[in-house]
Amino acid sequence: MGWLAALCLVLLQTGAHGFDIFGGDSLNHQEITESAILETTLDVCRAVVQAAGKKFSPPIPPYTAESVAHACDAAKSSKSFSQTIEYIKDKNVGIDFWYFFTARHHFDNEEFTKGKKLITSGLSSVKANNKRQNFEAARKTLGRLLHSLQDFYSHSNWVEMGETNPNSKLIKPGSLGKTAAKSRATCRSWNRDDCTNNILEDILREKILTTGYFELLPGSSKPNGKCCRGGQLDKTSSIDPTGGINKDTKDSQHGHLHVKAANMAIAATKQVLEDIRLAVGDPAFLQLMGINKGKPLCFVIDTMGSMGDDIAAVREVTNSIINSRVGTEDEPSAYILVPFNDPDFGPLTRTTDPEAFKRAINSLTATGGGDLPELSLSGLRFALTGAPPGSDIFVFTDATAKDDHLLGTVISLVEQTKSVVNFMITGSLGLRRRRAINNTNNQQQQQQHPKAITKVSSKVYADLSQTSGGVAIQTTKSQLLAAITIVTESSSSAQVLLLQAARSPGKPDNFTFTVDETVKNLTIFITGRSVTFTLISPSGVSQSSVNLTGPLISSSQSVGNVETLKLTTQVGQWEIGLVSTNPYTLKVKGESSIDFLSDFLEVSEGPLGGFEVLENRPRAGANATLRVTVTGGVSAIATEVFLVVSLTSERVNSSVEALGKGKFLARFDSIPSGEFVVLVKGQSNESSTRSSRAATPFQRQSSNSIRASAVTVSAEDLDGVLEPGVSLSVPFSVFNNGSGGSFTIQATNDQGLALSFPSTLPLINGSMANGMVNITAPAGTASGTDVTLTIEVNAPGGTDANYVVLRLTVLVPVTDFTEPGCQLLSLQSNCSADCSASMWELSVEVTDGVNGTGIDTISFRGGNGTSNTSLLAGNATLVSYNASCCSPDVEIVVVDQVGNVGSCSYTVRTTTPTVNTTTTTAQPTTAASAQAVQSLLLCLSITILGLSLTI
Numbered sequence: 001m002g003w004l005a006a007l008c009l010v011l012l013q014t015g016a017h018g019f020d021i022f023g024g025d026s027l028n029h030q031e032i033t034e035s036a037i038l039e040t041t042l043d044v045c046r047a048v049v050q051a052a053g054k055k056f057s058p059p060i061p062p063y064t065a066e067s068v069a070h071a072c073d074a075a076k077s078s079k080s081f082s083q084t085i086e087y088i089k090d091k092n093v094g095i096d097f098w099y100f101f102t103a104r105h106h107f108d109n110e111e112f113t114k115g116k117k118l119i120t121s122g123l124s125s126v127k128a129n130n131k132r133q134n135f136e137a138a139r140k141t142l143g144r145l146l147h148s149l150q151d152f153y154s155h156s157n158w159v160e161m162g163e164t165n166p167n168s169k170l171i172k173p174g175s176l177g178k179t180a181a182k183s184r185a186t187c188r189s190w191n192r193d194d195c196t197n198n199i200l201e202d203i204l205r206e207k208i209l210t211t212g213y214f215e216l217l218p219g220s221s222k223p224n225g226k227c228c229r230g231g232q233l234d235k236t237s238s239i240d241p242t243g244g245i246n247k248d249t250k251d252s253q254h255g256h257l258h259v260k261a262a263n264m265a266i267a268a269t270k271q272v273l274e275d276i277r278l279a280v281g282d283p284a285f286l287q288l289m290g291i292n293k294g295k296p297l298c299f300v301i302d303t304m305g306s307m308g309d310d311i312a313a314v315r316e317v318t319n320s321i322i323n324s325r326v327g328t329e330d331e332p333s334a335y336i337l338v339p340f341n342d343p344d345f346g347p348l349t350r351t352t353d354p355e356a357f358k359r360a361i362n363s364l365t366a367t368g369g370g371d372l373p374e375l376s377l378s379g380l381r382f383a384l385t386g387a388p389p390g391s392d393i394f395v396f397t398d399a400t401a402k403d404d405h406l407l408g409t410v411i412s413l414v415e416q417t418k419s420v421v422n423f424m425i426t427g428s429l430g431l432r433r434r435r436a437i438n439n440t441n442n443q444q445q446q447q448q449h450p451k452a453i454t455k456v457s458s459k460v461y462a463d464l465s466q467t468s469g470g471v472a473i474q475t476t477k478s479q480l481l482a483a484i485t486i487v488t489e490s491s492s493s494a495q496v497l498l499l500q501a502a503r504s505p506g507k508p509d510n511f512t513f514t515v516d517e518t519v520k521n522l523t524i525f526i527t528g529r530s531v532t533f534t535l536i537s538p539s540g541v542s543q544s545s546v547n548l549t550g551p552l553i554s555s556s557q558s559v560g561n562v563e564t565l566k567l568t569t570q571v572g573q574w575e576i577g578l579v580s581t582n583p584y585t586l587k588v589k590g591e592s593s594i595d596f597l598s599d600f601l602e603v604s605e606g607p608l609g610g611f612e613v614l615e616n617r618p619r620a621g622a623n624a625t626l627r628v629t630v631t632g633g634v635s636a637i638a639t640e641v642f643l644v645v646s647l648t649s650e651r652v653n654s655s656v657e658a659l660g661k662g663k664f665l666a667r668f669d670s671i672p673s674g675e676f677v678v679l680v681k682g683q684s685n686e687s688s689t690r691s692s693r694a695a696t697p698f699q700r701q702s703s704n705s706i707r708a709s710a711v712t713v714s715a716e717d718l719d720g721v722l723e724p725g726v727s728l729s730v731p732f733s734v735f736n737n738g739s740g741g742s743f744t745i746q747a748t749n750d751q752g753l754a755l756s757f758p759s760t761l762p763l764i765n766g767s768m769a770n771g772m773v774n775i776t777a778p779a780g781t782a783s784g785t786d787v788t789l790t791i792e793v794n795a796p797g798g799t800d801a802n803y804v805v806l807r808l809t810v811l812v813p814v815t816d817f818t819e820p821g822c823q824l825l826s827l828q829s830n831c832s833a834d835c836s837a838s839m840w841e842l843s844v845e846v847t848d849g850v851n852g853t854g855i856d857t858i859s860f861r862g863g864n865g866t867s868n869t870s871l872l873a874g875n876a877t878l879v880s881y882n883a884s885c886c887s888p889d890v891e892i893v894v895v896d897q898v899g900n901v902g903s904c905s906y907t908v909r910t911t912t913p914t915v916n917t918t919t920t921t922a923q924p925t926t927a928a929s930a931q932a933v934q935s936l937l938l939c940l941s942i943t944i945l946g947l948s949l950t951i
């Protein structure tokens, strides 16, 4: 509830799915969250760009993800930044879906302590996850805690008390302030003449915090004399004292304070983001927000004996990618490596340091001789859970998957993460080279062997790549390098997909695609054996596979089963006809700023409204609502949205409603039964040529395939925290809309933690069943470990399946909520009128207290000097700092192991003209110069009052 309550009303009154669009100009949770993220990110970008010695050009408000990413020198990150903002907003409003009735999530019913705990423990979890680069988990928790934080300002009387700044104690140790005793009356009934003046004067005068009470059903347990939250759904508001105090919208009982409260919520949200920024540092903050350089580079490598040359090829490609991309906009944002063989897989290496990645790849050795199939899917699963969603993953193997019982899990993860999986297969179908150590002089020799890549495994690899939007390249070892180069080249972050289709079995077919003016480097990928094509350009010129030298194809390359054609870019509608009787796939890609995101929404059907982004398969045979966000093109709009069956290109059309800000809702009467992708057609005014400004058509397709299911699986969205040594019960429920029988349950996790769950659940058509998965992390598991739990439900006969994927974080309960502090030892300055001729220096002792977790990082802001730190006895750190008098201020930011941020500011700015060249030495306990005492007081007051004073 909270700002979103307005949504419920809109839904109730109009029956419209009015996400994001409110009649009137009230601000909702999404807008509050987005403004704060854009403003804080822009601050960080300014610091980062200026620190790199470049000129910072701030965008013109109102800010957008595109304009902020652009100002941040990371235009190619627009899409992932938008995606991150959407995700955090969705998790924020998801609280209304999952926790509508729990008062603590909304600061109702005076649940101050529990509400604050949600925020502070959430913040610890965000920092722990961020430290281990588990950005997805960090974003989720961030979105959720922001909901409660924002509701504080709508549901409490903080604004009515006349406060003008956020309550920084919501994220810091210490009491929120005086709170009303349960027995203390706080409101009177509202009357017609003045409905806004219902909070009792003594409560406001004594600055006693209170909140409204909320109940959906009559029969209130509201204590006597307490305020109501108010609003149409609140049944307490008709019980004396009647009325309400919420500021959710301008039409709320205290709607006259809506703007004030919403702005305070924005400021409070920025305070949380700033706290995270200080705890993790600027680069990690930007990564958390999805502002990266290029896409991550993620390799999953078979290390069995026969893979020696493959590993050498991977090494070469890695070096070439690192050498050509580091320092450019396409520099990989992270490097991930997962080796596998048999019986092992892992460990997962995840680093942002290209040299560390090179070392990890260089240390791989191909060993072991057994001719057994390997744990390729276990390795892939580990990569899917460890890499950021939307990664391009490359799997290198020459062997059959031994663990194809994990196929369902891996497909679930591919669908859920929207990562793209490419297979580089060097063992040919039905063949497997003997791992003969003495057979080194003929690397290419292949022999018939029973443990070769089986037809089944080959299909597993082909299907997985097709589902994810990747390719499965079968090639010889000698062509491997060329093959990897082709696919990694096309994994730049500006890559968009115009068209993809597959035919299996192969049959002749014709395909059309529209190329718009923003598309560069147009490339066609065709996989399959003996596929011929005819290409027709918008101007009617044609060229076929018979002669690759011609007007349309600027270059072509054929490696293994993949043919790539680089086209001379021509705007308009193209056509390609493919002829083959073998299975084939077609992809048309280009580089462009215009792309889209899409998510199926689950809209709550009750009176409460709210929606949740569907993170598993949509329901077969039912209505569906797809949210489409067009990214990158300021003026680009979606006009048509289709679901396209990959194997037939059959389309299901939708009715499209524009929601503003690049968002559209597409409503489908039904969903196709096979695998399908989303096709968006639209109009764009973007233009590369200055002369043409007319709207031109564009088309984009999603790369990941989606499929519907008659089985619905949902798991309670718990806080996602797993305490070491304590078993966590995860309840889930299954609804069967298809034929009945015994449904098989399979729960797996990527960290090998102990699980227990029912192996089957009986379900007739139209019935529902509940189950429970118990998961335990052993005592001693590292805090911040990310655990991905997948629960799959398979219909009888394996004809249908659905799943839920839950991300849990192992977290040792945080007991240190106190920020590190500073003690000034000395401050000496020698500043004269000519500041460049003189220096000042500072000596500070920093500690995290006796029971603290200890100091993790010390950084300096706002100063231009040099610093030195050294360890003292008793876990204290001595910080020495000296700077030119032209740089008279410095802020020391000290972060402890669990992310509590302490900040101390010092200055030698002269406040009175009398202070001059005398050298002063300050000791905290002795009389000292004016500035030194001032500095000390400043430091202390910051520790007491929290962060807001330091910014």
Ligand SMILES: *[C@@H]1O[C@H](CO)[C@@H](O)[C@H](O)[C@H]1NC(C)=O
Pocket: 436, 438, 439
């Ligand atoms: C490999 O070497 C061993 C002993 O050195 C020999 O017995 C065996 O026949 C060789 N295998 C092949 C395939 O050459």
Ligand SMILES: *[C@@H]1O[C@H](CO)[C@@H](O)[C@H](O)[C@H]1NC(C)=O
Pocket: 508, 509, 510, 577
């Ligand atoms: C594809 O187009 C060509 C010429 O435009 C036509 O001859 C052929 O029949 C078409 N094939 C299919 C399968 O529609």
Ligand SMILES: *[C@@H]1O[C@H](CO)[C@@H](O)[C@H](O)[C@H]1NC(C)=O
Pocket: 489, 490, 492, 520, 521
């Ligand atoms: C895309 O095209 C530009 C200019 O034609 C070229 O410089 C760039 O290298 C191309 N990118 C790729 C990935 O081929």
Ligand SMILES: *[C@@H]1O[C@H](CO)[C@@H](O)[C@H](O)[C@H]1NC(C)=O
Pocket: 547, 548, 549, 550, 551
């Ligand atoms: C291929 O087409 C080009 C341009 O149309 C032409 O110059 C060339 O002679 C053709 N080559 C063959 C082998 O037909």
Ligand SMILES: *[C@@H]1O[C@H](CO)[C@@H](O)[C@H](O)[C@H]1NC(C)=O
Pocket: 621, 622, 623
């Ligand atoms: C589709 O949605 C409409 C309301 O929007 C509903 O009346 C109808 O029953 C739904 N159809 C199906 C098949 O669920």
Ligand SMILES: [Ca+2]
Pocket: 816, 817, 818, 819, 820, 848, 852, 853, 854, 896, 900
């Ligand atoms: Ca501490």
